[in-house]
Amino acid sequence: MKLASVPITLAQCAKTFRGTRVLEPLDLRIGAGETLVLLGPSGCGKTTTLRMIAGLETPDAGGRIAFGDEDVTALPIEKRQVGMVFQSYALFPNLTVRGNIGYGLKIRRMAAETARQRVDELLAMMRLTAHADKPIDQLSGGQRQRVALARALAVQPRVLLLDEPLTALDARLRDTLRSEMNTLLRELGITTVYVTHDQAEAMELGDRIVVMSAGRIEQIGSPRDIYYRPANRTVAQFVGTINRLAGERRDGMLTTTGGAVPLPSVLSTAQDSAAHEIFFRPEDAYLADPASAQLRGHVESTAFLGERTRLTIGGAAPDALLIDVAGRVELARGTPVGLSIAQDALIALS
Ligand SMILES: Nc1ncnc2c1ncn2[C@@H]1O[C@H](COP(=O)(O)OP(=O)(O)OP(=O)(O)O)[C@@H](O)[C@H]1O
């Protein structure tokens, strides 16, 4: 199925509900065919942003939304040509799979034969052909999710809006559908805004991720930017796990409880200070001989996670450090360990 896609521009879009501002004025540009993920904790304004793009909410005065060159700010949802999937799917329980997928075509009075062909195509695409005539309540969660997606795509939208479409599913199914969704979105090439609070989903699906908190954009960037170059603590703590090394900076080194870590030149040019802190990800430290390692500590606890083991190391820094090691490492509680951190993996945060 070939879909047209348009870029979306939000300019100074704020939202106030009954005197409470839940979204600060936000500017956002989504490229044609891009998948943009809105990621952030509950209540940060993801759904509100999505609903403004859909035409289900109007931005406060002064906000503008455009699809390509067309200003759609005042256009209601049915005139925006958007396909939307809600967290709850909102399928029609009294209609069959076919009836649900074709619903939008029926109310648009598309010729029956053309509509039937379109629905058949979507049934095949979503691997639902065998279930076409079943009522919705006989489908599994994953199948319902695919019906909701097919229904959104049936009207050939120019923008696809997805609000936590996988959240209702159990973990294993969610993983499978996430990678199916990834393939599908690349194939369709449709401009997509995808809302989630799940960072793994955001990483896999987003061309770019917008990290939001409390009605504001904290950072916009590629998944790698967000993970390796978080703009601030809020982003670093929300996306992945991060360790803090607090200590004193002197002569290009950060001295902390269990030793000293050389700072990369970009971080060490600032003036020396009594108090300083840097950050790193659990997978960027490695175990080393305590005699020559940068930091020394001891194993406080271990969590075997299958493909890796997460160690909690005490004594190396003021806070316990979480370190991921691959392979068949078994370390008893209390074992003294040495730790070193790849220099280019150190992150400075404001
Ligand atoms: N119709 C409404 N009237 C009043 N307040 C609202 C309305 N819709 C949303 N809000 C408030 O706006 C804020 C943002 O809500 P929103 O639904 O956009 O959050 P979210 O990021 O989608 O959260 P979640 O992950 O829980 O779905 C919340 O504080 C919410 O209570």
Ligand SMILES: [Mg+2]
């Ligand atoms: Mg929401």
